[in-house]
Amino acid sequence: MQSVDEIVEDFNAVGVNDRLTLLLEYSEALPELPARYKDHPDLLERVEECQSPIFLFVEVDDANLVHLFFTAPAESPTTRGFASILHSALDGHSVEEVLAVDDDFPSRIGLSAAVSPLRMRGMRGMLARIKRQVTEKSA
Template sequence: MPVEDPKSLIEDFQSVSTKEKLDLLLEFSENLPQLPARYVDHPDLLERVEECQSPIYLFVEVLSDGNKTVNLFFTAPEESPTTRGFASILHSVLDGLPASQVQAFDDDFPSKLGLAEAVSPLRMRGMRGMLSRIKRQVSEKSS
């Protein structure tokens, strides 16, 4: 199940100053789960998120259980904390959800965090790109 409730996370980000938003984003970046060995050894399975300035790759698993549970995996360089933070936030709210809930997830979630005042529009485009690619992979793999 997801670690964070999206509504609570939005409230957390919206209730703090711009500097504190960046601190929260940095905190998330430090908690991005490591890529499992099965994907470290097969980088060809990962999809590059072209919308991001930094090289970030993702892979979505849709389990064949009754809920079609979604597992997310990301890799991003340590020296890209904003990108890692975005990936970690998406991981914390989407990983472990049924495919139907991931598909229905609010496309405007990145904007609702209020990070546009703290990071560039290009970085926000990257987070929306991650979410879009996650949803597309879930759709392709749960059909």
């Protein structure tokens, strides 16, 4: 489990081309959906802001910790990478920590120079949906 600041630091410590390589590494590390969601894809929310079909689900456990689940096609490494970054930064953290994440986190990782604004909009959409689901499920 990484912090948002650690991820921002990792991405900004390397050049733009290496950021894309790092994004690809993240895309390969996106955890698989557990069976309880593979068997019930209707429980997942589609992120309409993304060009690629990506779906997510948020759980908030009894200890007020957030757990994230994503599905994204293997042929969409940018989208998978964004999902994996968010998973690494937010999964296992408290509701308060997740809701406190700066909405501009996607811009802070320094990928705006390497990917299209439309792709960045997709990552912001993922973060917004995560925060909304966390708010709803922790109320």
